[in-house]
Amino acid sequence: MMRLTSLGHAAVLIETGERRILVDPWLTQRLDRFWEHHPALPDGLLDILDGGVDHIVFSHHHFDHHHFPSLARILEDTEVDFDDSPHRAPETDCIFPVGPVPPRFTGSGLGHQAVAWTLRRLGFERLTPVTPGSTVHLGDTVLHTFVSDVTFPEMSILVESGDASVMLCGDAILHESTVRHFARPDAPRIDVAFVPAHSMSPPGVLTERRPLADTEAMRARAVANFDRYVTTLNATVTIPSSFGWKISGDGETDYSWCNRTIFPLTPYQALGRLRELGRGGLLWGPGQVLEVAGGTAELHNGPHAPKGYDFEAVYAEVTLDEATAVPPFTPERDRCGHQTRSAEDLLADLMERLVGTDFWYRAIDSGATHTISLYLDSGTTDSYLLDPVTGRIVHLGPGPARRHLTQDTGYTEIAADTLQAMLDSELLYGSAYGLWASNSNLLSAVFHQPLHYTRHVDQMLGRPAHG
Structure with missing residues (x-):
């Protein structure tokens, strides 16, 4: 038996x-x-x-x-x-x-x-x-x-x-x-x-x-x-x-x-x-x-x-209902963590981790850039242009990313505290439901890296992270 x-x-x-x-x-x-x-x-x-x-x-x-x-x-x-x-x-x-x-x-x-x-x-x-x-x-x-x-x-x-x-x-x-x-x-x-x-x-x-x-x-x-x-x-x-x-x-x-x-x-x-x-x-x-x-x-x-x-x-409780509305992304609600680092510092960290990913290699081949908006704890929103080829981060101005798109480029909108929680390995990527809006895999490329995974495991086990 x-x-x-x-x-x-x-x-x-x-x-x-x-x-x-x-x-x-x-x-x-x-x-x-x-x-x-x-x-x-x-x-x-x-x-x-x-x-x-x-x-x-x-x-x-x-x-x-x-x-x-x-x-x-x-x-x-x-x-x-x-x-x-x-x-x-x-x-x-x-x-x-x-x-x-x-x-x-x-x-x-x-x-x-x-x-x-x-x-x-x-x-x-x-x-x-x-x-x-x-x-x-x-x-x-x-x-x-x-x-x-x-x-x-x-x-x-x-x-x-x-x-x-x-x-x-x-x-x-x-x-x-x-x-x-x-x-x-x-x-x-x-x-x-x-x-x-x-x-x-x-x-x-x-x-x-x-x-x-x-x-x-x-x-x-x-x-x-x-x-x-x-x-x-x-x-x-x-x-x-x-x-x-x-x-x-x-x-x-x-x-x-x-x-x-x-x-x-x-x-x-x-x-x-x-x-x-x-x-x-x-x-x-x-x-x-x-x-x-x-x-x-x-x-x-x-x-x-x-x-x-x-x-x-x-x-x-978990049955598909076509009458259920999908709420728009609202960073005042769809966020976690607490922002203690500047937007520029967070984006510099993100760009450093992007190097060597699939996204980075494709950007090198195509010259593609990416527009990202950070919703800050202060209540303001700032958008930036990320250039993976040169590593430059250019401040575009206030407002959501999609307002600043001048070409067919990718965009991401995310609360700064959520991004910091991910960078600090406090939030496992695969379960971060609905905490950002994007038409690109920029964040997937960074947070599916094995290095991010090992940092997260180490944090969960209460030991210092590698690197």
Whole structure:
């Protein structure tokens, strides 16, 4: 028998009899300033990890799947200093995807080049990098990995142990090689498949604050992606998953509009789609336990009862609503932190970090410039022209960036205190929802740099930043 306990979102504890395998751990109620578990983690849920785990498997590097504060929490031991390797780290095997795609500084979610660095930084010593498509043997358990159709290392995982087989797809985009694999006559049988209800943010909503458009087409694409996954894997039971969060902000700002504008397909809607397709399916939440054996899968008593969630109500909070207005960017509201450095100092720091990025190389080739507006704590707004080729910063005058555009150039508008919070590694880029407006990837280029990632990790761990 294989026993699976939901720890919220994509985090799952798999117990096979011989091995305890933790997948994609995000184990805190809040991910950062903006995301939180939805539904919330029940009190005492993490006690199940007190005995430690044999293996930790990461499907990819994104912060909600490779959450280093959660990893540090797993290793907490009051009898050792953090400068020493916590006693559990040397015995825990960490499995994560690498290559074959080359590193990209501006890859979404940041940090994929630094997973091994992060794990070693935390004290883990047994690292098993895996090229998706490979097979890994863990005692009585076999992990078959499958490549995702993305531009960074990511994998879905088929876990086989005895007479149970479970496929965990995380956020992976279905790849043609996976389709071909499961079309073979000797394709493995899958008892349970955790299939992503792909909910991709509509273009421009969080970057340029565009109103929602063509929501039916967005829904249709999400349903088509889900249907193809379900048909390809042909599992006995399908669980729409990897969707266990909502945006709530830090309590000072209402972000409910985000939750109603960026998710075209919720797990509850996906469960309805399974019924339309005549497929077996169910939903589960944090603290619920699934036991898989002999081709069957059943919910059992765990920290949370089998019928302990009203999933219709849970996912109603994050259902796409075309009537929801996308508010315009307002720096008086859409900001965080406190400005203590001058605008010129912040921009000089930004320009220095821009050097060597993809954005910088493209600007050198094209000669492109960029206009940026900083909304200052004083209540004024100043715009500047950034020239990556010469490194010059030219003050254009007061007012938003778009007032100063004289050519087809990129623009960014951001509060100065937000920019300072990012530069000082107080705000992780990937979760900075709606805190600026831009038609360019200038900030992506800078804040997806591995150096920014390592600074952020060091700050979170309470050590001086490198450099």
